[in-house]
Amino acid sequence: MAGLYFHIPFRTASRSYDDAYYEVFPDEQHLTSSLASFTEAVDAELRLYARDYAEDEPIQTIYAGGGRPSLLPLRHVRSLLNTVLDVFDASMFEESTAEVNPADATRAYLSGLRNVGFDRLSVEALSFYPEDLQHLGAPHRASDVIRTIRTAVNVGFDSLAVDLAFGWPDQSMEQWEKNLRQATEMGIPSVTLMEHRPDEPEKTDDEDRMQRARKLQRAGDMLTDAGYHPYELTHYARPGHESAHLNNTYAHGSYIGVGPSAESFWWPKRAGDRSASRWTNIRDLSRYVEVLGNRYPPIAYRQTADWTSLAREFIFLRMRTQEGLSLPDLHERYGYDLLAEKGDLVDRLIDNSLMNGLSDQCIRLTRSGRLVADGIAEKLMPE
Secondary structure: OEEEEEEEOEEOOOOOOOOOOOEEOOOHHHHHHHHHHHHHHHHHHHHHHHHHHOOOOOEEEEEEEEOOHHHOOHHHHHHHHHHHHHHOOOOOOOEEEEEEOOOOOOHHHHHHHHHHOOOEEEEEEEOOOHHHHHHHOOOOOHHHHHHHHHHHHHOOOOEEEEEEEEOOOOOOHHHHHHHHHHHHHOOOOEEEEEEOOOOOHHHOOHHHHHHHHHHHHHHHHHHHHOOOEEEEOOEEEOOOOOOHHHHHHHOOOEEEEEOOOOEEEEOOOOOOOOOEEEEEEOOOHHHHHHHHHOOOOOEEEEEEEOHHHHHHHHHHHHOOEOOOEEHHHHHHHHOOOHHHHHHHHHHHHHHOOOEOOOEOOEEOEOHHHHOOHHHHHHHHOOO
């Protein structure tokens, strides 16, 4: 299984909650021109990668993210999806997700996304309440969020996710609980918890970090009680509504990223002598368009990962999932016997209720352990 990720790096203003690469285009005329040249560049990039990778694995998932991907007009969206069908094997296609901002989500736009082939929607809601949206500087209103969700369901999106932001000091626990309750009462199938990082993280204190941890824990309690499960640390879904694209990423599956700053990971066979490649695109929209205009790959950095690096990545990814880390997979794929190397640490984690006992040769973190998952994963990795 392989995924395809589109990074669409456009916004009309800077947003404190978006730490991905994007360019600001407050002027509609310049935005329209840039969207057209961007689409041509992505089309060229897709064709370049298809030449090298299309025969290795079929594309099974597509994810269009950003930035603010819903600024991309439907005619450009349709053009890029047609290119994917032209140059890649889509015979085993499973899921196509589009991120949308509620400010852009007209009925015509959402219906158009559904008609061109998207079957899953991720809504950048952030909050259901005006005071939160004002604090975050969001481009949409609370009424836009409700309208977007209802319209998405009406035009045929059965699989739907919303992003809910948390973590700034002025956000009370009561307000956070109201947001979570609104999402569950509306029957939204999937909820993504989006931690709002401070602009100056070095100035945060222990109390601020504890407040964010408590809000994350409270979200987990409320969503679990409402029938959601955490298939990844910050992604909760009701059964059957998990993101296949995200699951592939956290299973260390292959994926190609197109667009400025997009990352790719390709390891089609995961066996024998073949090693995985990872590359990152140029983090500059103008340069990205220029390079692809000359039909060169827009790659800023490429590496071939060794077995130790791959084992470290696999541990990091799997410890963030509810399914957990399969010890036989880790040993057979990456040559790392975790119990032989870190068995004493595993025992201590179990004794301290941070890890569940070994079951079907898998290790999984408890609810308390998931709050410090990345730190635990770091300790379990090979040197």
